[in-house]
Amino acid sequence: MKAVFNKTELVAAVTTVQRAVSTKSSNPALEGILIKAYKASATLCGYDLDIGITTDIPATIIEEGEIVLSARLFSEIVKRMPDEIITIETDDKLLTYVNSGVADYQIVGISSYEYPELPSFDALQSFSVDAGTLKSMIRDTFYAISDNQSKPALMGSLFDAGGGYLNIVSIDGFRMSVRREKIDSEDKFEFILPKKTLGELLRISCDDDSSVDIVVGKKHAIFRIEGYSIVSRLIEGKYVSYKDTIPKGSTTTLKVETNRIISSVERMSLLTSDKMQQPVHFVVADEGIKIFCTTAVGKASDYINLPFEGEELEIGFNNRYMLDAVKNVDADELIFEFNGPNRPLKILPIEGDSFLILVVPMRI
DSSP states (O other): OEEEEEHHHHHHHHHHHGGGSOSSOSSGGGGEEEEEEETTEEEEEEEOSSEEEEEEEEOEEEEOEEEEEEHHHHHHHHHTOSSSEEEEEEOTTOEEEEEETTEEEEEEOBOGGGSOOOOOOOOSEEEEEEHHHHHHHHHHHHTTOOOOTTSGGGSEEEEEEETTEEEEEEEOSSEEEEEEEEOSOOOOEEEEEEHHHHHHHHHSOOOTTSEEEEEEOSSEEEEEETTEEEEEEOOOSOOOOGGGGSOOSOSEEEEEEHHHHHHHHHHHHTTOOSSSOOOEEEEEETTEEEEEEEOSSOEEEEEEEOOEEEOOEEEEEOHHHHHHHHHTSOOSEEEEEEOSTTSOEEEEESSSSSEEEEEOOBOO
16 A cells, blocks of 8 residues: 555544544454555544544555554654655554655554444434534533443443434433434434443534434444434333423423523532532522532631522532533523422423423432
């Protein structure tokens, strides 16, 4: 193989696909980046058996071929090359020569035959969504993904589609976040995407107006976005029947300014820590909310003057769970719906149904 690349394009591609490379594997090829050079472009691929990222970049192909190069070493080499033109050439013994201006490297490659094939599968569903919309949905629900390995289905987000809408749902047992947006498919289907794949989708650099084409199979899904393809295994198993956990109605309802709640809870958080997990109390009474916290360090209180409907209430929350909930919504105002001191708080938008958040209270 012999190919000539533009440094900027090569570095961008290597940096992205490297994120899917295994950091430690019994198969050394999985610790490398696969380069396939044919016709007028080169395909770069990183794959760790759970997630694979591929992209095509322009190249002048002098001699077609394939090679696997150590991702860590190759990435550092191309980033430090002095010129904008980089030439990569391999010989029959898999020695690879990387040249740019006066800089030359000779490194040992691995045969592409040792690199596992990315999964291929029959498409069961396909749909498209704007990249900005998809990233917003993932970002708003990412914090509520569980890390509990005893419940593997919750270690990802549920994509639940039907009637022209897509819900992305994350639950960790302490809070639930649901984001809802319209898509171009009326079909009903669902799948669970792992946390790592969701994180990589957030990190892909792209125009928010660009389209993400999503193809779903029985055990895998592919996301195609601005020249990159991300193929991921899906989490098998049954997700929680999340709609059944949503409280019906409310006994206490109020409208709050998002920044006011954030500021107040952050002030209470100065007295808490991972070692001193005491609830932040919300007392809804008279004409507002008294917010206070008492720990071994001291006491703090705050007050927000606002009207409410329904019953007076005292309820306590983990400060971090509350902050995660209100910080991960793009809204200036929120509706808080309570159903007593021992039931989850429901957080809703002022208008529409673009999101729904549940936060489980602490005992007080």
